[in-house]
Amino acid sequence: MSARAAGAEIAYGPLVFALAALTLAAAVVSLSLGYARLDLAGAISDAFAGRSTVAAVVLEQIRLPRAALGAVVGFSLGLAGAALQGLLRNPLADPGVIGVSGGAAFGAVVVFYSGLAGAFALAMPLGGVAGAVVAALSLYALVGRGAGTMTLILAGVTVNSFAGALTALALNLSPNPYAAYEIMFWLMGSLADRSLPQLWLAAPLTVAGWALLIASAPALDALTLGEDTAASLGFDLGRLRAQLIAGAALAVGAAVAVTGAIGFVGLVAPHLLRPLVGNRPGRLLLVSGFGGAIVLLVADIVVRLIPVHPELKLGVATALIGAPLLYGLIDRMRKEA
Amino acid sequence: MRGRADRRAGLSRMLGAYRALRRVASPKRLTARPLICHASRDVFPRKEGRARAFAACVCFALCASPAFAKPQRVVSLNLCADELALRLADASVVKSVTWLSQDPRNANLAAKAAALPANDGHAEEALAYDPDLVLVGPFADPASNALLKQVGAPIVEVGAPRTLEGVRRQIRDLAAALGEPQRGEALVAEMDARLARVSVDPHERRPTAMVLQPNGFTVGRGSLADEILTRAGLDNLAARRLDIAADAQVPLEVVASLAPDVLILDRSEERAPSLAEAALDHPAIVALAPRMTVVSLPARLWTCGGPEIAEAVERLAVAAAAARVARATQ
Numbered sequence: 017m018s019a020r021a022a023g024a025e026i027a028y029g030p031l032v033f034a035l036a037a038l039t040l041a042a043a044v045v046s047l048s049l050g051y052a053r054l055d056l057a058g059a060i061s062d063a064f065a066g067r068s069t070v071a072a073v074v075l076e077q078i079r080l081p082r083a084a085l086g087a088v089v090g091f092s093l094g095l096a097g098a099a100l101q102g103l104l105r106n107p108l109a110d111p112g113v114i115g116v117s118g119g120a121a122f123g124a125v126v127v128f129y130s131g132l133a134g135a136f137a138l139a140m141p142l143g144g145v146a147g148a149v150v151a152a153l154s155l156y157a158l159v160g161r162g163a164g165t166m167t168l169i170l171a172g173v174t175v176n177s178f179a180g181a182l183t184a185l186a187l188n189l190s191p192n193p194y195a196a197y198e199i200m201f202w203l204m205g206s207l208a209d210r211s212l213p214q215l216w217l218a219a220p221l222t223v224a225g226w227a228l229l230i231a232s233a234p235a236l237d238a239l240t241l242g243e244d245t246a247a248s249l250g251f252d253l254g255r256l257r258a259q260l261i262a263g264a265a266l267a268v269g270a271a272v273a274v275t276g277a278i279g280f281v282g283l284v285a286p287h288l289l290r291p292l293v294g295n296r297p298g299r300l301l302l303v304s305g306f307g308g309a310i311v312l313l314v315a316d317i318v319v320r321l322i323p324v325h326p327e328l329k330l331g332v333a334t335a336l337i338g339a340p341l342l343y344g345l346i347d348r349m350r351k352e353a
Numbered sequence: 354m355r356g357r358a359d360r361r362a363g364l365s366r367m368l369g370a371y372r373a374l375r376r377v378a379s380p381k382r383l384t385a386r387p388l389i390c391h392a393s394r395d396v397f398p399r400k401e402g403r404a405r406a407f408a409a410c411v412c413f414a415l416c417a418s419p420a421f422a423k424p425q426r427v428v429s430l431n432l433c434a435d436e437l438a439l440r441l442a443d444a445s446v447v448k449s450v451t452w453l454s455q456d457p458r459n460a461n462l463a464a465k466a467a468a469l470p471a472n473d474g475h476a477e478e479a480l481a482y483d484p485d486l487v488l489v490g491p492f493a494d495p496a497s498n499a500l501l502k503q504v505g506a507p508i509v510e511v512g513a514p515r516t517l518e519g520v521r522r523q524i525r526d527l528a529a530a531l532g533e534p535q536r537g538e539a540l541v542a543e544m545d546a547r548l549a550r551v552s553v554d555p556h557e558r559r560p561t562a563m564v565l566q567p568n569g570f571t572v573g574r575g576s577l578a579d580e581i582l583t584r585a586g587l588d589n590l591a592a593r594r595l596d597i598a599a600d601a602q603v604p605l606e607v608v609a610s611l612a613p614d615v616l617i618l619d620r621s622e623e624r625a626p627s628l629a630e631a632a633l634d635h636p637a638i639v640a641l642a643p644r645m646t647v648v649s650l651p652a653r654l655w656t657c658g659g660p661e662i663a664e665a666v667e668r669l670a671v672a673a674a675a676a677r678v679a680r681a682t683q
Contacts, residue, residue: 051604068640074609077637131626193459194567194629201628209569209605211636326602 026292028299035306039087042313046083049320050074081212086316087309088215089207089275090285092222092267093117094308095301097282099229102236102297103260104159106168107287108345110338111268112279114168115151115175120265121202122183123147124273129190141221144273148265151175156261165349204331205276207316218270225266226305232259233298240297278331280338281308281315287341311337423532424486424507428479430472430497431490432460433657434511437524438488439465440540440660442531448482458621461653461661476500486530514658515577517548517584523658540660547663551670553586560614560646560676561594562587562669565638567619567629569605573597577658585669587615609637614676615646617669621653646679648672 048056054071062072093111100109100116111117127133127143158171183202187195235256238246247253272278285307286300293299315333322328427442428449429435435454438447439462452471457463472478476497479487487501487508501508509530514520521541528537553559562582564572572578574592576599582589590613591597608616618633638647654665 050606052606052610054606054610070610070612070641073637073640074606077635077640078606078609128626128628133626190625190627191456192625192627192630193453194627195625197568198628209632209635213636327604 028293031292032302032306035303035310039091039306039309039313042310042317043083043087046086046313046317047075047079049317050079051320054079077212078209081210081215082207082316083313085210085215085218085275086207086313088219088222089271089278090281090309090312091305092225092271092308093278093281093312094285095226095229095305096264096268097308098286098297098300098304099232099236099260100264100282101286102239102300103257104168105239106165107290108165108168108283108342108349110280110283110342111148111264112277112281113176113283113342114155114172115179116148116155116264116268117272117277117279118176118179118183118203119151120144120148120269120272121277122179122186123150123269125183125186125202127273129186129192129195137217138221141218141270141273144271145221145265145269147179148269148272149261151179152261152265156257160257165346169346200329201276203277204329205272205278206327206330207275208327210274214274218274221270222267225263225268225270228259228263229267230301232256232263233301235298236260236301237296237298276329276331278312278334280334280342281311283345284308284334284338284341285311287345424484424530426482426484427486427488427531428472428482428484429488430474430476430479430493431488431511433513433659434488434490434527435466436460436462436657436659436661437511437527438531441524441528441533441536443533446531448484449478458651459653461659480504480506488527512658513577515575515580517577517580517662520544520577520658520660520662524660544660544663548584548666551585551666553584553670557677559586559588560673560680561590561611562615562617562673563590563608563611563613564617564619565603565608565633566600567627567632569602569632570600571597571603571608572600575599577662578655581655581662581665582617582669585666586673587669605632605635605637609641612641613645614680615648615669615672616642617672618647618649619652619655620649621651646672646676 048054052074054074056075059069059071059075062069063076096116097110100111100114101107103109108114121144123146124140124144126147127140132143133140155171155175159168180203184199187199187202190196235246235251238249238251239253239256241249243253282304286304289303289307290300293303311334312330315330315337319328319330319333423446425446427438427447429438429447430451432451432453435450439450439454444465447469449470449472450466451474454460454466455463455471460466474490474493476487476494477500479501484506487506489498489501489508489510491510491512493510498508498510509527511527512519512523514523521544524541524544525534525537528534528540564578564582566572571591573589573595574597579589579592590611591601591603594611595603595607597603616638618638620630620633648668648671650665650668654661654668
């Protein structure tokens with residue numbers, strides 16, 4: 017296989033294990049970091065003994081959801097980035113860049129500020145999923161079947177700015193005077209002061225999305241040989257597209273509904289890890305998920321360590337790393353073309 | 354040479370337009386004299402420095418209504434100014450208030466305000482009423498104020514006082530600008546009478562307290578809210594322990610681990626959803642609620658420095674008493 021000639025490939029199993037261990041380590045660091053001094057050991061023993069001391073409450077209700085959501089949302093973004101890149105056969109297809117996250121933010125905003133979120137528990141993540149589906153479908157209508165990078169980026173810019181404008185419009189239409197100032201959260205994202213119920217709301221839908229995406233691995237590998245070859249190998253391409261778009265929308269939509277749109281994670285993680293799996297999009301999926309979780313957890317640790325008040329939005333930190341990378345990627349693709 | 358002539362022609366065209374604009378405004382208003390800013394000295398404690406005093410100076414330096422005549426067409430472009438004007442002036446004199454003060458969830462005098470035409474706080478809207486007094490807020494767009502000044506509409510800036518004394522001063526000053534000094538005195542006396550009924554035992558330890566506002570803001574030293582807390586017999590942890598000046602965001606973690614005796618949530622009774630206010634329902638706060646006295650204080654009682662702050666002090670004094678009882682029984 018020519019892909020194996022890439023060289024830096026590492027055995028798949030140990031790689032996944034190492035990345036999972038790193039994710040866990042980053043989550044533990046995130047858990048131990050905070051604004052108040054906390055006796056972590058005491059807090060953990062209190063929490064397990066069911067004593068609701070102040071330390072236990074801080075650990076369980078503030079730090080745990082923050083670390084867990086960082087891992088879950090990062091995993092969703094990294095995995096969805098890798099899957100969309102495989103589907104569109106373009107390394108620039110990040111959910112943030114192509115507007116899927118923006119669409120999800122708009123869906124969640126409509127559900128939340130209209131008061132629908134109170135109607136039933138899953139309304140808000142489902143709103144995010146619906147927004148993500150619409151964004152992904154309208155993007156696919158423009159760039160499906162291997163359109164050029166230029167078309168992909170332009171379509172992404174269009175979907176993104178339209179979704180952003182609709183989000184701002186929806187926020188301004190809200191009768192609550194605070195709503196208009198919350199645009200930063202939805203466009204840049206944050207994990208600050210999230211809660212456990214939000215984690216439980218987002219988790220089932222994101223996990224369902226992960227399952228759909230990871231199950232598409234063999235078909236994605238076949239797709240690298242070209243659509244006709246993949247079809248001749250027995251893969252139903254229509255089904256594959258539907259599965260990937262639904263999976264990405266579930267994973268990204270539910271995540272964004274809780275944390276706002278965080279850009280570039282789905283770009284950075286697959287880019288860094290692609291050489292390690294010999295450029296096989298199927299193998300890149302799980303690995304990118306863990307990579308995304310690590311990137312997001314580290315970014316969230318960084319925003320808490322930078323002494324800026326109020327805290328930096330998470331999307332600022334990921335964009336500071338991701339935007340130069342995107343620039344470099346486009347530059348390289350331009351030279352190769 | 355040609356360039357200079359062009360510039361001069363341009364300048365004279367601009368001046369012409371400016372004069373035309375001035376003519377539109379009635380000549381009487383052009384004679385408006387500025388009142389000196391008497392508010393600044395007491396609104397801010399001396400320590401706060403000149404810069405703040407100067408900022409407050411703007412508040413009445415722009416004031417241009419002749420003190421002897423009652424303005425007949427008053428337009429208010431700010432929520433806090435709306436309420437003071439409605440309390441102090443004749444109902445027939447106030448021509449328009451902001452849309453914010455017509456919403457009972459934001460405002461104290463919503464019923465009264467709803468009877469008037471609403472504005473969005475733009476200078477242009479004020480001019481439509483041919484006003485002889487325009488009330489603007491402390492954060493008004495400088496361009497709007499410049500426009501109002503340009504056409505000669507007298508404006509008074511209603512500031513955000515940082516002390517109780519500043520609140521009294523502001524009521525008196527605005528009453529004077531409206532030509533209703535007696536009503537101003539009466540309003541101050543009424544507020545002071547209510548405040549006087551709230552007594553604090555100086556020998557008893559004050560319950561500790563912390564304010565949690567939407568978006569995780571709290572209030573510290575040198576703010577009106579801090580004085581309201583102190584007046585109600587509470588010890589503001591943000592000011593005394595965290596040494597926060599005025600407003601600052603605090604992480605929820607810090608609020609939870611300080612575990613104050615009284616937690617004051619700044620929120621309205623019912624309102625459309627926002628993330629800002631959702632933060633007040635965080636499970637960590639709910640989990641710690643049994644060990645604290647949690648009191649909701651709607652923003653309308655203490656956002657503006659009006660006489661309604663007496664009610665804020667009364668409600669907090671009740672919470673302070675409850676916290677003392679809770680501590681005694683523990």
